Amino acid sequence: MNVDLKAFQVGQKSRGKTFFMTKIQQIHEMAVVAAKEFKNGESQLLQALMDVDKKRVYDRMAYSSFHTYCVEALHLSATQAYTYIGITRKMKEVPELKVMIDTGEIHTTNARRVVPHLTPANKDVWLKKAKDLPQRALDKELKTHFPEKFPQERIHLSVSPDLESKLERVKDLLSQKMGRACTLEEAVSTMADLFLKKEDPLQRKLVAQPSVRTQVAKRDVAQCTFITPTGKRCSSKRWLHVHHKTPRALGGADTLENLTTLCSTHHRHLHRI
Numbered sequence: 001m002n003v004d005l006k007a008f009q010v011g012q013k014s015r016g017k018t019f020f021m022t023k024i025q026q027i028h029e030m031a032v033v034a035a036k037e038f039k040n041g042e043s044q045l046l047q048a049l050m051d052v053d054k055k056r057v058y059d060r061m062a063y064s065s066f067h068t069y070c071v072e073a074l075h076l077s078a079t080q081a082y083t084y085i086g087i088t089r090k091m092k093e094v095p096e097l098k099v100m101i102d103t104g105e106i107h108t109t110n111a112r113r114v115v116p117h118l119t120p121a122n123k124d125v126w127l128k129k130a131k132d133l134p135q136r137a138l139d140k141e142l143k144t145h146f147p148e149k150f151p152q153e154r155i156h157l158s159v160s161p162d163l164e165s166k167l168e169r170v171k172d173l174l175s176q177k178m179g180r181a182c183t184l185e186e187a188v189s190t191m192a193d194l195f196l197k198k199e200d201p202l203q204r205k206l207v208a209q210p211s212v213r214t215q216v217a218k219r220d221v222a223q224c225t226f227i228t229p230t231g232k233r234c235s236s237k238r239w240l241h242v243h244h245k246t247p248r249a250l251g252g253a254d255t256l257e258n259l260t261t262l263c264s265t266h267h268r269h270l271h272r273i
Helices: 005-055 066-072 078-093 095-102 108-117 123-132 135-145 161-178 184-199 212-219 264-272
Strands: 240-244 259-263
Touching (some): 005 066, 005 078, 005 095, 066 078, 078 095, 078 108, 095 108, 095 123, 108 123, 161 184, 212 240
Antiparallel strands (some): 240 259
8 A cells, every 4th residue: 555655744743733733722712711701700709898898797796807807717818908998998889880890891900000080080091090000100190190199209298387397406406416417317216205104004114013904905015816717816906995804894993813805896895796
């Protein structure tokens, strides 16, 4: 049997190329499906977060904040939590944003950028820009129209004449002490140190009989002591209250053993249950 070797080789090469392209097409189709599922998943997550915020699920489940709930209960990164919370709350103010995210007209990347500046009054302009412009072009537009919302590396602070006079006096005294001209940063840092030393219970020196509240703050490191459902201690160091483990109405005393530090959210939570 005579075999045309060249024709056979060409056929083999053609079949190999067809197989390779089929495989490439399969990978491409899988990527398209995965991307579509990702977008649908983001849309579903945003809807779920809207419901969580509306019913204050995080509060009912004893998380100190919506952000803490997203990080600890939903296992989102801190950045993702901030992004999705910002978008979620803006969607309530501007419902058209939700529609355009659901339909895929606006990606969350661009949505995150316009959210701080988006209002019912300017929604038509900025939703269109978020839809049509690539990321860099959108950033450029935002910086042009809202320059005050894009902080520079330096902090710009407007002060009253009285405060300016006080700052200059601090600089004069500190320069005298240092034997050289001090900077504004050094003056502000020194004032902050003095304030914290006097007012911060973590830095305040204990006297012979410190107040019970000061002892509680030092023992609890001025941080909420509530243990969340995930077994972690609440990280809040603001809006702190001193809580009686045994209520005063039931004979609870103002003693170190009966007092603990709670943030306002968890204080409300314990009194609610």
